[in-house]
Amino acid sequence: MSEKTWSLQIGGRVLEISTGFLARQANGAVRVQYGDTVVLATAVMGKNPSNISGYFPLLVDYEERYYAAGKIKGSRFIKREGRPSDDAVLTGRAVDRTIRPLFNPRMRNDVQVIVTTLSFDTENDPDTIGMIAASAALAISDIPWNGPIGAVRVGRIDQNFVLNPVNAERDESEFDLLLSGTKDKINMMEVSAKEVPEPIMVEAFSFGFEAVKKIASFLESIREEIGKEKSTPTLLEAPRETEEAIRAWFEEKGLAQALYLKGKKETHERLREIREYVDAKVAETYSNVPKIKEVTEQVFEELSDQIVHENILKYEKRPDGRALTEIRPITCRVGVLPRTHGTGLFTRGETQALTVATLGSPGDEQIIDTMEVDTKKRYIHHYNFPPYSVGEVRPMRGPGRREVGHGALAEKALIPVLPTKDVFPYTILLVSEILSSNGSSSMASTCGSTLALMDAGVPITAPVSGIAMGIIVHDELNYKVLTDIQGLEDHYGDMDFKAAGTPKGITAIQMDVKVDGVTLPMLEAVLLQAKGNRADILEKMLATIPEARPNLSAYAPRIIVLHINPEKIRDVIGPGGKMINRIIDETGVEIDIEDDGSVFVTSPDEESSKKAVEWIKNLTREVKPGELFQGRITRLMNFGAFAEVLPNQEGLIHISELADSRVERVEDVVHVGDIVPVIVKNIDDQGRINLSRKAALRHDSAETKEE
Numbered sequence: 001m002s003e004k005t006w007s008l009q010i011g012g013r014v015l016e017i018s019t020g021f022l023a024r025q026a027n028g029a030v031r032v033q034y035g036d037t038v039v040l041a042t043a044v045m046g047k048n049p050s051n052i053s054g055y056f057p058l059l060v061d062y063e064e065r066y067y068a069a070g071k072i073k074g075s076r077f078i079k080r081e082g083r084p085s086d087d088a089v090l091t092g093r094a095v096d097r098t099i100r101p102l103f104n105p106r107m108r109n110d111v112q113v114i115v116t117t118l119s120f121d122t123e124n125d126p127d128t129i130g131m132i133a134a135s136a137a138l139a140i141s142d143i144p145w146n147g148p149i150g151a152v153r154v155g156r157i158d159q160n161f162v163l164n165p166v167n168a169e170r171d172e173s174e175f176d177l178l179l180s181g182t183k184d185k186i187n188m189m190e191v192s193a194k195e196v197p198e199p200i201m202v203e204a205f206s207f208g209f210e211a212v213k214k215i216a217s218f219l220e221s222i223r224e225e226i227g228k229e230k231s232t233p234t235l236l237e238a239p240r241e242t243e244e245a246i247r248a249w250f251e252e253k254g255l256a257q258a259l260y261l262k263g264k265k266e267t268h269e270r271l272r273e274i275r276e277y278v279d280a281k282v283a284e285t286y287s288n289v290p291k292i293k294e295v296t297e298q299v300f301e302e303l304s305d306q307i308v309h310e311n312i313l314k315y316e317k318r319p320d321g322r323a324l325t326e327i328r329p330i331t332c333r334v335g336v337l338p339r340t341h342g343t344g345l346f347t348r349g350e351t352q353a354l355t356v357a358t359l360g361s362p363g364d365e366q367i368i369d370t371m372e373v374d375t376k377k378r379y380i381h382h383y384n385f386p387p388y389s390v391g392e393v394r395p396m397r398g399p400g401r402r403e404v405g406h407g408a409l410a411e412k413a414l415i416p417v418l419p420t421k422d423v424f425p426y427t428i429l430l431v432s433e434i435l436s437s438n439g440s441s442s443m444a445s446t447c448g449s450t451l452a453l454m455d456a457g458v459p460i461t462a463p464v465s466g467i468a469m470g471i472i473v474h475d476e477l478n479y480k481v482l483t484d485i486q487g488l489e490d491h492y493g494d495m496d497f498k499a500a501g502t503p504k505g506i507t508a509i510q511m512d513v514k515v516d517g518v519t520l521p522m523l524e525a526v527l528l529q530a531k532g533n534r535a536d537i538l539e540k541m542l543a544t545i546p547e548a549r550p551n552l553s554a555y556a557p558r559i560i561v562l563h564i565n566p567e568k569i570r571d572v573i574g575p576g577g578k579m580i581n582r583i584i585d586e587t588g589v590e591i592d593i594e595d596d597g598s599v600f601v602t603s604p605d606e607e608s609s610k611k612a613v614e615w616i617k618n619l620t621r622e623v624k625p626g627e628l629f630q631g632r633i634t635r636l637m638n639f640g641a642f643a644e645v646l647p648n649q650e651g652l653i654h655i656s657e658l659a660d661s662r663v664e665r666v667e668d669v670v671h672v673g674d675i676v677p678v679i680v681k682n683i684d685d686q687g688r689i690n691l692s693r694k695a696a697l698r699h700d701s702a703e704t705k706e707e
Helices: 086-102 126-140 167-170 198-226 239-253 264-285 292-315 400-416 441-455 487-492 520-544 566-573 575-587 604-618 693-706
Strands: 002-010 015-018 028-034 037-049 056-065 110-119 151-157 160-163 176-182 184-198 330-334 342-348 351-360 366-369 374-377 379-384 426-438 465-473 481-485 495-501 506-513 558-563 590-593 598-603 626-635 640-646 649-654 673-684 690-691
Touching: 002 198, 015 126, 015 198, 015 441, 028 126, 037 126, 056 086, 056 126, 086 110, 086 126, 086 176, 086 184, 086 400, 086 506, 110 126, 110 198, 126 176, 126 198, 151 167, 151 198, 160 198, 176 198, 184 198, 184 400, 198 506, 239 264, 292 465, 292 481, 292 566, 330 441, 330 520, 342 441, 351 441, 374 649, 374 690, 379 400, 379 441, 400 426, 400 441, 400 495, 400 506, 426 441, 441 495, 441 520, 465 487, 465 520, 481 520, 495 520, 558 604, 566 575, 566 590, 566 604, 575 590, 575 604, 598 604, 604 673, 626 649, 640 673, 640 690, 649 673, 673 693, 690 693
Parallel strands: 056 110, 379 426, 649 690
Antiparallel strands: 002 015, 015 028, 028 037, 037 110, 151 160, 151 176, 176 184, 184 506, 330 342, 342 351, 351 426, 366 374, 465 481, 465 495, 495 506, 558 598, 590 598, 626 640, 626 673, 640 649, 673 690
């Protein structure tokens, strides 16, 4: 393929797409530049069926490279970039969630999409560009796919919507919306917001979708110009009569009734029995058909999906019998663990999340060192999904993409309501343990997090609740919105829409679809229904704990904040850190100092912190004219003596200020080590302290006479 370049003006900058000179052996490869951020996206499809069975084998990887930002990995011993950062994982998930619904789920060829950031200008985030690049690579390749898609960011500054705000503008914006879709529908979104009302969010969706359509059409024109003819993939299928027979066996054994048993365990047990029966019939009748077990599983999934859709669309009949707007029973508890700083146990139906809050010193902040940022986090949320939560046995191998994604969603849902560092200087770690799951565990962890923070005495500005919404679609005019979807409705539904917020508005949204997308009227209906549902959940939460506890747990550390002259920081630290280490060793506290002169003293007991604070105050106290001290003579000069009045602060007692009478020699009056009374006469323009022993003696004499 010869080299070609296309460009589109979008968001006040040029989106440039080039092909034909990078990664030529991939099925599709594009270089996309926006500003000075450049990404390479490649798409490759295996020629033979995958060895992986049970699902369409799509791999999506996002690779951030430190060289893109002109950086070298921070570790002293390991310079090779290894495990992706959480930000890289989240970007990979965003690309995956955007492109996956547009593949035929029966495809069985391996497909891998890799997005690599080659240059980062610190202004234009690679995630949006990477989504566009992945779409372009697939569109021009011979890989069967129902794209292309476009992707944009939307912000709102001074009541004006901003398309693709640069990173600095995102900090000022009321919200950060990442939106993608085809030229007809929206199929993925991520939102972090500062309590934004639902009508404004709907306007933002509409504003962003206009740009999404423009980009999707732009990519479609490129595909029409240079796109390869789509190949014929390997599909998981059997002869039509075979699949129809399998469907009939499932229907005969009561699959429709089994899906509508109340209780997850009962449903799973009955489905297991049905599948064992059908598997036996298939093995007896169609053992010679290739991949017949996998075909049977696919027929089961498609028939189950059809049953759920028909029952909800025609009869508004949900698997557990609830009304479309009904939330499962909710219970809330706080303070369930004796030695932790705060706990919240949130149970909704068969989903249960235990969130534990731990308060730490400012020094416990997490250091974030990635291609894009070098910063610290004082609020961290971890989400754990152990196998027992769904009654399974599998190895415990640390957090995967799902755990990272759900933790990030719950984290950003609470960020807008956290107190600022000057109000509450603690580092806050929340850990959500999913103890039982049947849908919407991320929103359960969000609600549990609010309870845990309030139980810990964290003065949040407002409580946050969350809900997972679903939708069942027949066409653009015939659809049903579902409140509080459970696992089965998530699996067979057409959308998973998670919304979190306060009574004032939205703080976080995450949306995935399993169809080609949803329309703006659908999104508006979902947001409106979710608003009422969030209010109902919040009412239950506040009945358990109406406001943050006035006092911290007895087991939480105490932090005292001092503000010193930044020029005095070196006095507290001392040469080579000797002074600060001495204070820490002798008092047992933790000390964190920031460049603006903020000093945080963290201690498990009040006595230790008081001792350390007094020490620091003495080290950094600035003397004032007229103050009386007992100074220690440190040096003798011909013209006077130097006396230390505070740690590391000394002043000059001029020979004329040593005594009332004339002094011939300094050593006739004072010697090194003597403790003498002195008064601060003045401090000159260079910060030098001038002392007077003579005035101090007069002061002492006057006080004696008064007595």
